[in-house]
Amino acid sequence: MTGGYLKGRIRREDIITAAAAAYGELGYHGSSLRAIAKRVGISHAGLLYHFPTKEALLAAVLERRDAEDSEREQLTVPPGLDVLRHFLALAEYNVRHPGIVDLYSRLAAEAVAPDHPAHEYFVRHYRAARDGVHESFAALAARGELRAGVEPGMAALTFIALMDGLQVQWLTTPGDVDLVGSLRRYLQNLLTVPL
Amino acid sequence: MTGGYLKGRIRREDIITAAAAAYGELGYHGSSLRAIAKRVGISHAGLLYHFPTKEALLAAVLERRDAEDSEREQLTVPPGLDVLRHFLALAEYNVRHPGIVDLYSRLAAEAVAPDHPAHEYFVRHYRAARDGVHESFAALAARGELRAGVEPGMAALTFIALMDGLQVQWLTTPGDVDLVGSLRRYLQNLLTVPL
């Protein structure tokens, strides 16, 4: 009888979805187990049957985010222009899914504290993002497709920072910020070839 | 007898300082009146004698931040290169005062929510920052000191976003991020004259 297991897995996914939404709206510390459980229609003790602690639930939310990312990412993309285009596509996706941007921005700011349970996650996340973009800028530089004076490492750091900063401003004053357009123009400005 | 008033004002300043530090470390919602009061050495009821509600204390923290900013800003600086240099000086100042960066990043992320008591503050803050930088880029463009293809409005939005994004990454992985250097190179890249 695998039916029982299936039901449990579906319920767990529902809980993770509800938690991600709550974290986006209220942050991790601001989201109580009771409030998350209510979205799913169970008691907070029932939630703790599926996830033993509040931190375990956060870990599950971050794991699923990573899983979704690597799914979308298709590891087949080699360093270069396509990686940059992939980031623009991600930004387009995010504009249509503000809840994800909320979640990410709220958690990233909270997790600046070294004792935050998601701190190590974001340390790894930032390093991986920077390294990936760095590699692509380096490949472009080697082909002479990067403007003179643009240093790949610095450009990668700056690009990631720009994405994050634009997201917060976009969430605060949505009408004032063209998220995708700003990123596209920034990248195009660094290149000697069309994006 | 003005002595009593003076003592009260000093105590209030101490409370605001403690609150700003707490907001930076734990966010607004994460900072209890009891924890803030403890830093000052009074009870939380004593704190409420000086600030009637939790929100009133937040308002006082934001007001002081604005006062400090406009003090440092010297309204004498006309739009142009000096305004950009002023932002770089601000970044240098921030690197030596991580608590301020903490406060700002934490509150900005929390205040993305429209019902956050600091939401309107950040809406105004972002608009003012963008308008100020926009004006300077426009002045530079008029003098032909902006690289071709660089649009002042977009460049201003991007510059503010970059500052914010770099700050979060710097707080998360301080060793990996050169805050001032990254900003300087970004700006220099937009200009046809040396910064």
Next chain:
DNA sequence: CCTACCGATCGGTAGG
């Protein structure tokens, strides 16, 4: 999965 409970903590008030 539930009800019922625990100790801890929250913002705010009463009364001095």
Next chain:
DNA sequence: CCTACCGATCGGTAGG
């Protein structure tokens, strides 16, 4: 400014 208190809420546990 204090002590003492209020009702509400928190994460987690016991016991089914």
